[in-house]
Every structure is written in C-alpha cells, then in structure tokens.
Amino acid sequence: MAYSIMDACIGCTACSRVCPVAAIAGERNALHKINPARCIECGACGRVCPKTAVRDDLGAEVAKLLPRSLWKKPVFDLSRCISCAGCAEKCPVSCLTMGKGEPGGLEAYPALSAPEKCVSCGYCAFYCPMDCIVIAAPAASLGEAK
Numbered sequence: 001m002a003y004s005i006m007d008a009c010i011g012c013t014a015c016s017r018v019c020p021v022a023a024i025a026g027e028r029n030a031l032h033k034i035n036p037a038r039c040i041e042c043g044a045c046g047r048v049c050p051k052t053a054v055r056d057d058l059g060a061e062v063a064k065l066l067p068r069s070l071w072k073k074p075v076f077d078l079s080r081c082i083s084c085a086g087c088a089e090k091c092p093v094s095c096l097t098m099g100k101g102e103p104g105g106l107e108a109y110p111a112l113s114a115p116e117k118c119v120s121c122g123y124c125a126f127y128c129p130m131d132c133i134v135i136a137a138p139a140a141s142l143g144e145a146k
C-alpha cells in the first residue's frame, strides 16, 4: 500500500523533490498527490514534510518530520556477502557502489558511497540474498558505512 498526502499539504514541493521514483506530482502552493503505482513506500516524503501531511503505508499513522542526518542507513555484514551486487543494482538512488576486493577475499564488496542520497528505503536489505544488510539509525551505521 502506497503512502498518501492529506489536505494539510501546503504545496511546498519538499516531498516531490526528495521522492526517488518521481511518484509525487503537484503545483507549488497546491495539494500534492502520490501515484500509488510508482510509490516504493520509502517514507522519505513524510520525513521532509513540514506540515506532517503524509500518511504512511498503513493509512492510520502519520509519517513524521525527521532531519536527514538522522535517517537510517544500510549497515553491511561483509562476512556473508557473495559479491552479487544485487543491493547496488536495486538501490533506486544509486548510492551504493561495489568496491574492488577486500581482505576477506571478495572480488568486490558493497559500500555506501553516497550516503547523502540514501532515502532509507531498505531495498538493498530486501534484495540481498544473504541477509548481509540491516537498515540502522546513524549512530550504528557510522562505523560501517565508510
């Protein structure tokens, strides 16, 4: 179920600018609308809305404004990684890259190369066949995401 925008929307455009899949349309200063066929339920729109006008995928709860520095990020357990690159290929904002080799012997390993672009969607974790990735709050991810 996709996210949705309520009448409290003031048309500031913050949501449409942060959406990684261009699912939000609307004129400035007018009510914005989410295309449910495109929405991947990342919640980024709710985390930037100054009017708390975005409902989450459950419909009953409202997504809350949250500074981008506090958004969750992927943390990798490379001991299980098989270098398939599935995480990097599925990331909708291309903020993961496959590095070259590492001490554990992998041919390539994933890293969060552009953390400022991550929208905390969890696609990388969802598509990892080895359960190498958890999406965690910044304090837990700082050491892992270098």
Ligand code: SF4
Binding pocket: 002, 003, 015, 018, 019, 020, 021, 022, 023, 024, 034, 038, 039, 040, 041, 042, 043, 044, 045, 046
């Ligand atoms: S939840 Fe994510 S994908 Fe869906 S409209 Fe909001 S920003 Fe776009």
Ligand code: SF4
Binding pocket: 073, 074, 087, 090, 091, 092, 093, 094, 095, 096, 112, 117, 118, 119, 120, 121, 122, 123, 124, 125, 135
């Ligand atoms: S959570 Fe993973 S897939 Fe989603 S934007 Fe961040 S790195 Fe990309």
Ligand code: SF4
Binding pocket: 076, 080, 081, 082, 083, 084, 085, 086, 087, 088, 109, 110, 127, 128, 129, 130, 131, 132, 133
């Ligand atoms: S999807 Fe999982 S196993 Fe594949 S490269 Fe990414 S972390 Fe490694």
